Amino acid sequence: MRTTKQLVDAVVNGEPRSIARAITLVENGSLEAQEISSRLFPHLGKAHVIGITGPSGAGKSTLVEKLVRKYRERSRTVGVVAVDPTSPFSGGAFLGDRIRMQDLSTDTGVFIRSMATRHNPGGLAKATKDTVRILDASGKDIVIVETVGAGQSEVEIMKIAQTIVVVLAPGLGDEIQAIKAGMMEIGDIFVINKADRENANKAATDIQSMLELSSEKHQWKPAIVKTIALTGEGTIQLSEKIDEHRKYLEKGEGKIRQQRILEAELMEAIRQKAAERIIQELKKSGRFSMLISRILRKELDPLTAAEKVLGERMNKG
Amino acid sequence: MRTTKQLVDAVVNGEPRSIARAITLVENGSLEAQEISSRLFPHLGKAHVIGITGPSGAGKSTLVEKLVRKYRERSRTVGVVAVDPTSPFSGGAFLGDRIRMQDLSTDTGVFIRSMATRHNPGGLAKATKDTVRILDASGKDIVIVETVGAGQSEVEIMKIAQTIVVVLAPGLGDEIQAIKAGMMEIGDIFVINKADRENANKAATDIQSMLELSSEKHQWKPAIVKTIALTGEGTIQLSEKIDEHRKYLEKGEGKIRQQRILEAELMEAIRQKAAERIIQELKKSGRFSMLISRILRKELDPLTAAEKVLGERMNKG
Numbered sequence: 001m002r003t004t005k006q007l008v009d010a011v012v013n014g015e016p017r018s019i020a021r022a023i024t025l026v027e028n029g030s031l032e033a034q035e036i037s038s039r040l041f042p043h044l045g046k047a048h049v050i051g052i053t054g055p056s057g058a059g060k061s062t063l064v065e066k067l068v069r070k071y072r073e074r075s076r077t078v079g080v081v082a083v084d085p086t087s088p089f090s091g092g093a094f095l096g097d098r099i100r101m102q103d104l105s106t107d108t109g110v111f112i113r114s115m116a117t118r119h120n121p122g123g124l125a126k127a128t129k130d131t132v133r134i135l136d137a138s139g140k141d142i143v144i145v146e147t148v149g150a151g152q153s154e155v156e157i158m159k160i161a162q163t164i165v166v167v168l169a170p171g172l173g174d175e176i177q178a179i180k181a182g183m184m185e186i187g188d189i190f191v192i193n194k195a196d197r198e199n200a201n202k203a204a205t206d207i208q209s210m211l212e213l214s215s216e217k218h219q220w221k222p223a224i225v226k227t228i229a230l231t232g233e234g235t236i237q238l239s240e241k242i243d244e245h246r247k248y249l250e251k252g253e254g255k256i257r258q259q260r261i262l263e264a265e266l267m268e269a270i271r272q273k274a275a276e277r278i279i280q281e282l283k284k285s286g287r288f289s290m291l292i293s294r295i296l297r298k299e300l301d302p303l304t305a306a307e308k309v310l311g312e313r314m315n316k317g
Numbered sequence: 318m319r320t321t322k323q324l325v326d327a328v329v330n331g332e333p334r335s336i337a338r339a340i341t342l343v344e345n346g347s348l349e350a351q352e353i354s355s356r357l358f359p360h361l362g363k364a365h366v367i368g369i370t371g372p373s374g375a376g377k378s379t380l381v382e383k384l385v386r387k388y389r390e391r392s393r394t395v396g397v398v399a400v401d402p403t404s405p406f407s408g409g410a411f412l413g414d415r416i417r418m419q420d421l422s423t424d425t426g427v428f429i430r431s432m433a434t435r436h437n438p439g440g441l442a443k444a445t446k447d448t449v450r451i452l453d454a455s456g457k458d459i460v461i462v463e464t465v466g467a468g469q470s471e472v473e474i475m476k477i478a479q480t481i482v483v484v485l486a487p488g489l490g491d492e493i494q495a496i497k498a499g500m501m502e503i504g505d506i507f508v509i510n511k512a513d514r515e516n517a518n519k520a521a522t523d524i525q526s527m528l529e530l531s532s533e534k535h536q537w538k539p540a541i542v543k544t545i546a547l548t549g550e551g552t553i554q555l556s557e558k559i560d561e562h563r564k565y566l567e568k569g570e571g572k573i574r575q576q577r578i579l580e581a582e583l584m585e586a587i588r589q590k591a592a593e594r595i596i597q598e599l600k601k602s603g604r605f606s607m608l609i610s611r612i613l614r615k616e617l618d619p620l621t622a623a624e625k626v627l628g629e630r631m632n633k634g
Binding site: 037038259269273282291298302306307 | 362592609612621623
């Protein structure tokens with residue numbers, strides 16, 4: 001049997017079956033997951049991670065497909081992680097789309113993986129992040145994450161992308177309204193896809209004015225690109241904008257972002273590990289069920305109970 | 318100036334302006350939020366909390382409106398919390414819907430609040446739970462929470478509902494596929510709305526077979542109800558099913574669910590409070606930025622760093 005170290009070495013060497021195996025292990029939240037993450041950590045930070053998000057029907061998958069082809073023409077290797085359950089990458093959507101993309105799945109410079117949201121909705125953000133990192137460590141030049149961007153966990157996922165592309169299409173009124181919330185603040189590039197449709201210009205103007213209202217004070221001015229993903233129109237401009245954003249990041253902002261990501265991650269790790277330990281101790285000593293009984297009798301509320309327990313611990317230390 | 322205690326007393330007396338004020342305070346994550354929650358805690362558990370979830374376009378809001386009217390006919394007081402940003406309750410959707418519901422907003426037996434997802438996506442689940450509790454403590458007989466059920470935080474929200482109604486409509490194929498993940502397991506009652514549409518029977522059969530595949534082993538057999546919310550058809554049957562589920566819960570299962578909710582909440586409170594304290598200490602002592610430097614140099618990964626820090630703390634105690 002292979003050790004986790006051997007598996008990680010094979011991942012770092014870009015061996016596709018080991019990459020797939022490592023992803024399955026982290027996706028299932030297996031015992032090896034943490035060791036895999038820790039061992040991969042020193043190999044991270046080489047790939048450019050691009051997040052593609054937007055409502056269903058905006059044409060994200062077709063756009064991703066065209067981007068992948070553009071990168072392959074320039075001999076860049078690409079990893080794709082699709083979180084959208086209706087994405088053709090994850091076996092949803094139309095047969096035609098899947099057939100069109102079939103050649104990509106036999107290209108050894110491309111690794112496509114869809115995240116099975118049904119198994120583990122709670123751990124989706126974590127599993128996706130880990131998958132992006134496995135693909136980064138495996139030596140892919142570009143890693144693209146595609147999500148519908150509807151929920152909080154998907155906004156979370158986007159935080160690991162260096163360049164975030166928000167894809168919209170004219171005439172998706174309600175859905176645009178629905179995603180506006182989290183998405184407008186995080187987009188580095190906005191794509192109006194299906195730009196041959198009526199109202200494409202209006203959509204661009206709407207986004208422009210929303211961006212002007214936004215309070216972000218970065219030096220990067222979010223760009224708006226019009227595309228027709230089906231014909232490939234505008235995808236060169238999009239990939240150029242992505243490169244431009246990458247160069248901008250390399251001038252300094254990238255390090256700040258990276259540090260912010262790692263700070264958030266350390267805090268999250270402390271949160272998770274601290275709770276695990278404390279709750280385990282409380283359960284072992286019978287204290288946890290005592291607290292629950294008092295809470296059920298409404299003598300105590302959960303937040304006050306937590307403060308009590310932690311106050312005692314801190315005074316001990 | 319009113320103290321938080323006075324505010325909470327007014328909430329418990331059902332005073333609408335105080336209810337609104339308390340919700341705003343918890344929604345903004347203000348300093349008083351925790352005191353409000355703690356003080357309200359002993360007054361909880363009287364309302365029947367009904368979660369209504371399902372994809373946009375299924376007709377949830379119209380159904381909620383009809384349910385509210387049914388409860389009002391029986392002189393029950395009702396609170397509604399709408400998390401769907403396109404819900405007419407939150408000012409989205411069509412003017413016609415809003416006008417139709419206007420009379421409800423002048424009925425003192427009804428309190429309607431929409432959660433502003435844009436302000437605080439991360440705290441949405443928490444703010445919604447707190448709002449449901451404020452309405453419970455204020456003496457409302459019924460509290461209805463409406464969400465689109467797309468993201469993880471919305472599945473979280475549903476966990477505080479005693480009876481969960483999943484609303485679907487024929488012909489929403491893709492979206493049904495998208496929500497299937499989290500929703501099939503949590504639904505106590507499934508509504509096929511727009512039951513006059515073609516394929517309504519097929520939708521019911523589909524759900525029936527999905528339910529039969531499901532591994533849940535509760536005594537409650539999830540019910541399927543067909544409605545036409547626009548005309549009100551089937552809403553009596555739905556409210557009867559909800560009552561039936563309530564009675565089922567009162568026979569024992571309700572207590573088990575309640576305990577599970579409070580256990581999860583105590584764990585979450587410990588998680589939050591423990592991390593707050595530890596991170597604060599680490600930042601104060603400069604240890605946090607030391608760790609980040611090491612992580613940036615890739616000498617350490619975040620999970621290992623967290624374990625190190627916590628291991629040291631535990632040994633001290």
